[in-house]
Amino acid sequence: MIHNDIHQALRERVLTLDGAMGTMLQTDRAEAGCIDLLCLSSPATIEDIHLQYLQAGADIITTDTFNANALSLARYGASHLVDDICREAVAAARRAIRRIGRQAWIAGDVGPTGKSLSMTSDDTDVDFDTLRAAYLEQIDALARAGADLILLETIFDTLNAKAAISALLEVRESTGLELPLMVSATLTESGRLLSGQTLEAFIVSISHARPMSVGLNCGFGAEQAIEFLPQLQHATCAVSLHPNAGLPDAMGCYTSTPSDMTAALRRPLADGMLNIVGGCCGTTPAHIRAIAAEAAAARPRNIPNCDPAAPLRLAGLEALTVAPDRLTPVGERCNVAGSRKFLRLIKEGNLNEAIAIAAAQTDAGARIIDINMDDALLDAAREMQRFVRLASAEPDVARVPFMIDSSQWEVVESTLKLVQGKPVVNSISLKEGEEEMIRRARHISSMGAAMVVMAFDERGQADTFERKTEVCARAYRLLTDAGIAPSDIIFDPNILAVATGIEHHARYGLDFIRAARWIRQNLPGAGVSGGLSNLSFSFRGNNFVREAIHAIFLANAAGSSGMNMAIVNPSTLIDTATIPEPLAEAITDTLLCRRADADERLIAVAASTDAPGRKASPATQPEAPDTVSTPCSRLADAVVKGRADALPTLLQEAQAEAGSAFALVEGPLMQGMDRVGHLFGEGRMFLPQVVKSARLMQQAVELLTPAIEAEKAAAPGNAGRRNPRMVIATVRGDVHDIGKNIVAVVMRCNGFDVTDLGVMVEGERIVSEAQRLEADLVGLSGLITPSLAEMAEVARLMQQAGMSTPLLVGGAAASVLHTALRIAPCYSGPTFYTHDAASLPTLAAKLIDPRQADETIS
Template identity: 50%
Template sequence: MSVHPLHALVASRVLVLDGAMGTMLQRLDLQEDAFHAPGIPEATSQQGNNDVLCLSRPDAIAAIHRQYLEVGADLISTNTFNANAVSQREYGTETLVYAINRAGAAIARREADAFSTPKRPRFVCGSIGPTGKSASLPPNADDPAHRDIRFRELAEAYRTQIRGLLDGGVDVLLVETVFDALNAKAALYAAAVEFEARGTVFPVIVSASLASADRLLTGQTVEAYCAAVAHAPGLLAIGLNCGFGAAQLAPVLRRLKGVAPCHVSAHPNAGLPDAFGGYAQTPEQMRWELEPLLRDGILAIVGGCCGTTPDHIRAIAGAVRATGSPPRAPQPPAGAAFSGLERLDIPSGPHPLVEVGERTNVAGSRRFLRLVKEENDAQAVETARAQVAAGAAIIDVNMDDPMLDAPVAVRRFLARCAAEPSLADVPVMVDSSNWETLVAGLECLQGRGIVNSISLKDGEAAFLRQAREIHRLGACPLVMCFDEKGQADTIERRRGIAGRSYRLLVAAGIPPEQIIIDANVFAIATGIAGHDRLAADFIDAVRWIKANLPGALTSGGISNVSFAFRGNDALRGWIHSVFLHHAVAAGLDMAIVNPAAMIAYDAIPAECRRIVEDAVLCRTPDAAARLAELAVATMATAATPAPSPSSAHGRVDTAPPQERLKRAVATGSASGLE
């Protein structure tokens, strides 16, 4: 697919976006009759439904576009901010969505073409608003699992809007005023599906609105939002608009520039609103606030939102001409990024192990399965919170059980987790062997998550189909070393499948840093001699992946390695610690573990550590037998009394009652109050 010329143009000079459409329409003081035309319901008041003016008063919309083009706008936005079925349902005009968008795009296209010259082309942005509903936030705090709208309904509504915009002739899709990244991800998903159907990728700008100093309404930081939407097809810019004026947005835009994989845009309000909701900032004041960002190369696209007029855009265009320098090239951090409400960066170089909490898995925890079956949401969520409190940077969620409706269960649990700040902060790994369940989980995540897992088991076509869908849904695939012949259990097979999977994914457009490879952790010391090298081969495979598959991350489910010694928690902890010590040294990036049960490598008695190390690395012929002898000697440790239930970490909470109460209020957890 060809690259749109805007991508080259925006790298060479700052582009000026237009200002507010709503502000200009308010000045016209249009009455009810202006909002009606053949096909628009007469029985329902349409006043205030500005989008239908594309059908009833195209002359008024065209005149506003002309005013912005005359003062120097390179890009003008269609009058379609609320032209989606969700928003138009209020007016009974949802059946007109396609017509409104096509008409709005055609109006802007005609005006842009009239002002375009070979040296100064003008472009049309298709404005796509957030709707008035959130896919991430419950409308009622007493029912945290309920949502007014789901991802699929949003995606379907956005698809119709996008079809109309593209058919009407827009150059760019502008997903703007994002207050919930999950809504934006639904729009980006719809765009990706429509682009694929057309065989053309159009440029996309994603712009969020802040509700506080540096967070969206959902509580997501600007860095986490950037990670959540960075998969957008044809991504031209990520930015901020509305919410605040340029002065308030400036420090956050600088932070965004430091993490964005693309250019940065801004179309702030004309300052902060006054007591009556008006905007009094002058064009000169707005120019003065934006100039430092332009001088420093932070912005590639700049315009105005609420309260801005052609006079403001004239001043901004003057600032762009006066500055004269192109925007700085994007320089995102090297490595991978995931997010919940907060961002998790995994650098490309050496870094501490990223722990993925394993206890929210119905297949691995009988207690968690019971809580989910009983719909004991509070305690199920507490299980996840304990994992995060113990050090998990990501939580693995698995609902695969024959007695559960897994897609329903995963949606319910993730919705409850999203309502808990300490859990909503961290990324989620959706874990299932069922494709429907994986998709159901991804459609709940406002951040960038992980799918555990896909493989070549069913062939390349199925593998790539799933990988592309995961990417469209804004997540990263974890690939198991499993192909049409079965699981890889030798170093040669691990290398072969890992390399083949990586090459297929990169060729399909999946960035290398968004590929996670699990080289298969198997049990050692099982009594079968052929199993003795399985841990050492995994470590060697990790080392090979990091050396030969640039950018790829590595992962593993660590508890498998000690499965032969289930019931002997002390020995299993030592095996996990030694195994991780060497795997991390080889380049292991993340591991699925119980962080509350982790044991420091140096805390293992020296002689015991040597025996375990011999077995993990398969250093001596009798290593497995000596490990079995050690298991017998340590069985007494396995009978240690269970930790007090009053502590999420397995330690008795000795803090004073007042201190425990304060902590419970801050975290929303009743743990420790017994």
């Protein structure tokens, strides 16, 4: 009943969410460490904070469980306390509600953890299953403790959110509880999540959870956050906003007053753009009191009803609407079964060139990329995972959704755990029975994907109009009854080869065209797709005829005729007007079965047809001349792009030009990384691109290592010279480590041995480990304000220990000014503020180079 109440309340008024638990504990009470543990050690303190927010007007209060998961608690040796913390956290909130004596709801608060599934290196110890298990334990504990809803907040990586949603769906099923879900993302200044997704793509990617609300929190103050509210207005659920009390100033403090925040929120509230409003970092009961008063006078946003006939929406880094009346091309060339070149590249392990094929497909117009690794001599699951990871870091490819194409269910299952957007799975069918199809469909849906349903059943492949429509109608009924959204169902009624000379194949083209139209008219919301290459199989070797067949087929089957997706090489799509009339007529006769001798006539015409007037495709246009003339400059450019099709050859040529392997690393390779740093700083590169460039740098260094070792051995005094070492840590009192993890990946890719001490690290341990390892650099990270004092304390400890190792500090709380005024004076050694991971390798290289260190420090 309480869940129904909140849904009704959201339509009647704007609900107020509470403010920052951390602010109250870490600022007002000067507490440090894991505040979630206070649910056990000081439950009255937590209850009192809830009461203050309720007295200020909060309708929804969030439990003190932001980090109450096994992964986050492990650093405190408290992984076994998840259930206890969640139980006591909900109990404290419930007691506060009883004391206030009015209706309010408890949101079980689930943070993003300090992990990132989309941006961590391949050797990370945390994968989707590990993260999902941690979320499952936490959400189940919150549900059983009596939380009214779940708040999944501060999402910076959609793949993390999908792991949490997968866990939530299981808890809903196992407990029978409705457990409404609030989902809230945090954006970077680019308007995207840290993992690169647009806000629209994020909403699409988590839509399978059918959230009660979607919104934004953290990252910005109210004035900046409301700029993104228009992008939330198309959501078919409530919209929430709980921004910070401004952005941290140079000293890391949040300075936006209650009146500042309400002034910024007044217009979107008055315009009916919100259903839930509250505060994040830096907000206090005073802020919430002011916000609640403003919300009380506002009208809630109208929550639209879900449209069962809504078109399919997919997402890569960007969102894609698959229109029902237009053709959406699906790039086919990343398929080992359909492209000999792609198969060769995968077998050779030449993933750079394989990714280049995918990029060429999107350049040519593919709106989705089909990926298939099914080959008897390949480990399909391994190759699929390797390729998808790399493709996800290639912006030209990752911006579009992926089609995970495999006949091996285990390949589908494992690959779905790697995709942060909303992909398509190709395919499922009835051939193994109803129960198995439904089981697989539900799993695909729970992982946030759409699905291609082949027209197969227990009797085999449907090849006639009657069989195609019979099988598709049956599958549609079963899937929609099982809760699958009609728009997430894409039927493939089997495009089969025409003009084979076999009589009963004569209607294959026409029967598909008729079936596509029937599906669109009789199975509302479902799409229709198919692989075009099968159609013209009879004409292998005559590419122009094959392309002409495809073009005329699409003219009859696609768009308003029914078929709205096609797996095809988009660079070979031609204009039907360029097809000679005799050939066009013969093809049409064959496809529409207009003559008894249609096949023979088409074969005869095709045999004498060349390609006059053929419209050149992008793939056949001459490439622009390479403006990067020297090997070294081409190498630097390859680092920036994160892709080199023939890296060993390029390195060999560049080394000959530079004179040595050392010169190559210090010259063009570092110049490329320096350029990456500038582009990232200017907002012209996303973080996944930076990691991709760093990985190419790593590959280059690995290839150069034999030459580097030889040069070391030959140079006087270089015997036994080691890689530079860096110790990094998130300081005591701070659990944020995403930025630090990215730094570790980038620096390792640039030849550093990185020792990551984790989060909440004592200053004494940082210093002792840096001394023990004879570190060349020490890096400190922190996001919250108390971290700044901890950084200064580490600097003092380094001074007491007589160290002179360069100290690098970074994170959202740090700034150039604070570093200069509060940290640098504590330490006589070099101290630098680092803005981002992309610019760090260049600075680090200069600091460890005796020839450049003095100039850099001065």
